Amino acid sequence: MSALTILSVGLRRIMRDRTALFFMIVLPIAVILIIGATVRGFSTFRVGVVNEGAGPSGTQLVSAMQRAPDLDVRMYPTATAAATAVARSEISTAVILPANMDSDLRDGKTVAVAVMAEPANSTQQAAAQEVESVVTDVGGRVQAALFTRIHVTGSYQQNLVRATEIQPKVAQVDVQQARVDSHSNTLPEGFSYSAPTMLVLFVFLNALAGGATIIETRRLGMYERMATTPIHTRTIIAGEALTYFCVALVQAVLIVLVAALIFGVSWGSPLAAIALVLAWAMVGGAAGMLSGSLFRTPEQASSIGPAIGIALAMLGGCMWPLSIVSQTMRDIGHATPQAWAVDAWTDLLSRGGTIVSILPQLAVLVTFAVGFLAIATSRMRRLLR
Amino acid sequence: MAHEPAAARSDPLLRCNSLVKWFGDRVAVDDVSFGLARGEIYGLLGPNGAGKTTTIKMVCGLLQPDSGSIMLDGRSTKEDLAARSLVGYVPQDVALYPDLTASENLSFLGRLYRLSGGLLEERIKEALELTDLTERRHDRVDSYSGGMKRRLNIAAGLLHHPKLLVLDEPTVGVDPQSRHAILERVRSFGIGGVSVLYTTHYMEEAERVCDRVGIIDHGRLIAEGTRRELVAHLGERDRIDLAATGDLQRVAAECRAIQGVVEAAVADDSVHLIADDGRHVLPAVLEAANRTGASVNSVEVKEADLEAVFLHLTGTALRE
Incomplete structure (x- = not known):
């Protein structure tokens, strides 16, 4: 008491x-x-982008990457400069958008977007994966535009605009991340x-x-x-x-x-x-x-x-x-x-x-x-x- | 002022027998015995470090004596925790929470004494009235003046209606007006039937307030009695206080050689003397002071008092 x-x-x-x-x-x-x-910044990756003259498609890809929540985009003038930045760990990965990317896509050619990352470096690999998912996303739209041009009607450019408009309206498969049987030490x-x-x-x-x-x-x-x-x-x-x-x-x-x-x-x-x-x-x-x-x-x-x-x-x-x-x-x-x-x-x-x-x-x-x-x-x- | 009936002595409220307390290899209290009758005010008089506080801490149960016993109203404070309720302890330094109000402090301490509800409220009101603090009861203690804090410190010791109030130097550092108020209160407690154990190194306080005085020095109780009994030790002797500047120790030494001077000691820029016939030896004392080259500021011949008793018993003046 x-x-x-x-x-x-x-x-x-x-x-x-x-x-x-x-x-x-x-x-x-x-x-x-x-x-x-x-x-908060543990999962944000700094990505270097080199635009060698990719045209509107390249610009679209860059803005898609800029919108991605986990990517922090920085522009580099040359592939060499970007490679140096990767080596210095200033950025986790670098993406090279090739010249003629836009016209090649228009012609239905395969365009290779190079992503630099060391296979042994897990952070760089994770960053590259993030970039890849954005590229895949944009790639889907490109393919849709090509598909409609070949099989239906309209120009590539018109169809790309249409595909971009339609994409958000299409039922999305929502992907959620959950930790299952995680062994995280942090x-x-x-x-x-x-x-x-x-x-x-x-x-x-x-x-x-x-x-x-x-x-x-x-x-x-x-x-x-x-x-x-x-x-x-x-x-x-x-x-x-x-x-x-x-x-x-x-x-x-x-x-x-x-x-x-x-x-x-x-x-x-x-x-x-x-x-x-x-x-x-x-x-x-x-x-x-x-x-x-x-x-x-x-x-x-x-x-x-x-x-x-x-x-x-x-x-x-x-x-x-x-x-x-x-x-x-x-x-x-x-x-x-x-x-x-x-x-x-x-x-x-x-x-x-x-x-x-x-x-x-x-x-x-x-x-x-x-x-x-x-x-x-x-x-x-x-x-x- | 001895109003102590013989019956009270045979049935004392407090009885301390042969108290001894050591701190390391220093003996702080050495075979001290004394008793207090009901309603009696007893002063423990002595210089700082004489063993007064140690003695009363043993009475309050804060220190255990190395040997000896303390009986309070027939109960041992060592074995009987509830016997502590018989004592109200007022420590030398104000012991209150500065960030709480007077009421809150008293309420807290009252609860520790197992008071509650209406009774607690009543006791708080009474203690505040007794110490003239009713109007400031809702103010924080740190906004109080020194004298008010002292009074509240005393109020906190009265809450549970103790049979024995223990006051440790309650007037140290207090302005004369508050001091007067505190001394008046202490007297009134005695009249109200509460026994008071009072320590002080001020002679005039002991003379004014206490029914009986125990003189303590170097841990030993060297004399005890009413003022009259103690002064009677000195017979017809007088006290001479010589305030002077110069080599006072030499003045004291010269004075000791004068026929009729019994004791001489130095304290507070003065030489204190006890002499068989003060007026008769005064010229010789002044002459001795002159011889040493000291310049005399004032000289006073007084009837013997407790100060003189202390000087006589210990060979030293009371140290401030």
């Missing part, structure tokens, strides 16, 4: 602290927005990438910085005063732990809701997501208690705390996927609770994971929380005595 009294006063004080609220709510959401918007792109990683980063970081409150309360002599009332030291510690857990939980839930409702993030299995949010709030709450019991001054907690939070977030895969770092760094990363949390989110968001599949991660996170809390409790018992 007294622990709840301590909890309610703790929450009331945080609600009055505008700076704390800014760091707790506004900053994480702003960072999710920024990172979510910038990390989170999806966009907000689905930034929201879970920033949730992991900010809940922990905010808790470490929030350790300052415990130090301030100690300095104010409030713990001493509380200790003269008929309550146990363990009740005081329980009340504080509850406060830190609730703050971390509220922050995590707010991030989940904002990301889901505003940024359209799908958090996967609801049961698993709830369990993971609770486990992470426990880790965060316990880390806050640890910060409050280990640092000596509020300034230390609010300046060194975030630095530690960011370092652990880097190691733990909140800033970039651990799948791109060396095995050694991946192993070191898994000494942080962040890595286990990001792993669990990756399972939920990218592989359709369930509460059963993330049980190992949940167990590790709870172990971290219990460990942090045990150290914090023994430290605080000594400090409150």
